[in-house]
Amino acid sequence: MPSQSLIYPDSRGGIHPGTHPSYGALSSLMKDNIYWVGNQGFIYTSPWVVTQNTARHSAVVLLSATDEPMELEVAGCRMRHSAFAVSPLVARTLRARNIGLVSVNISPFHLDYRAFRRFSDTGITPLAREKYADLDPQLLRAYEGQTSLSEADALFHAVVERTVAQLPIFYRRSSHTELVLQIMESHPLCSLSELSKQLGLSNSRTTHLFSSAVGLSLKSYMFWYKSATAANLLLADNSLTEVAHNAGFADSAHLSRTWRNKFGTTPSYIRNDRCVQLFR
Structure with a gap:
């Protein structure tokens, strides 16, 4: 789509990141939307996202629906572009003010997740x-x-398909890769010893295979799964204390700190129906 004017009135002159939340500053004009597509990931859209040094286990594709550029900064490198791919666990600052942000978040269960492993020094590439x-x-x-x-x-x-086609090809799917993913999808909390037994491999070989197949270490994967479980429980309207307990966090404060580090906002934000519309 050719570059065009912003869809909604430009409210940037007078809105400053230091005095407004990371999300929701333009909710009176347009709500955020969350489209939950099962264990493959989700799509998040927003007219306003301004976050500092957030890092998540999902791989992310950031697109501007209006073709207006957003700004990403990582490790002192600042880039302005209308489309980016972001590797998992890359801490970055995002400024996407009233551009029609569409954020596609790919989970470790997706077969192409590994294609998003760090593909540059910064872990971010313009598309x-x-x-x-x-x-x-x-x-x-x-x-x-x-x-x-x-x-x-x-x-x-x-x-995801169009993005993977633009990324360096450095991995191949294999029967072992797909078997590991099938086991973890059926038994997501499968221990290393249980996984080794099902694969018929040693613990050390299984650890290496898991990292190669999934794109995360087993420890990082387990932490991601706790966070994903918390997200599902939050969307089911459990209390924050119940969510923390049932997802395996020490307490609600631990959950809140983790959520803010990942997304730049509180976990309760996604349940604020004045700002967020949920599809699942």
Whole structure:
């Protein structure tokens, strides 16, 4: 889609990151949207995201629905572009003010997750925005909260496919890779010894295979799974204390610190229906 004016009135002159939240500053104009596409990941859209040094286990594709540039900063390197791929566990600052941000978050369960492992010194690479041009109507509808969950699922996979085609190819799927993913999807809290037994391999070989197959160490994966469990429980409207306890966090304060480090906001934000519309 050719570059165009902002969809909604430009409110940047007078809104300053230091005095406004990371999310929700423009919720009176447009709500954030979360499209939950099962264990593969989710799509998040927002007219305003300004976060400092957040890092998450999901791989992320950031797209501007309007083709206006966002700003990413990592390790002192600042980039302005309308499309980015972000490797897992990369701490970055994001400034996306009223540009129609569409954030596609890919979970470790996705077969192409490994393609997003650090592919540059910064772990961030600009993408060719024109590669998504045929998806512009769907991206805009998703941003406006006008997309069904099935349409969001199709959009999610289309974005991942176009992104992987632009990334360096340095891995191959194998029967072992797919078996590891199948086991972890069926038994997500499978221990190292249990996984080794099912694979018929030593613990050390299984540890190496897991990291190669999934793209995360087993320890990092377990931490991601706790966070994903917490997200599901939050969306089911459990109390913060119940969520922390049932997801394996020490307490609600531990959960809140972890959530802020990952997303730059409190866990209760995604349940604020004045700012967020949920599709699941």
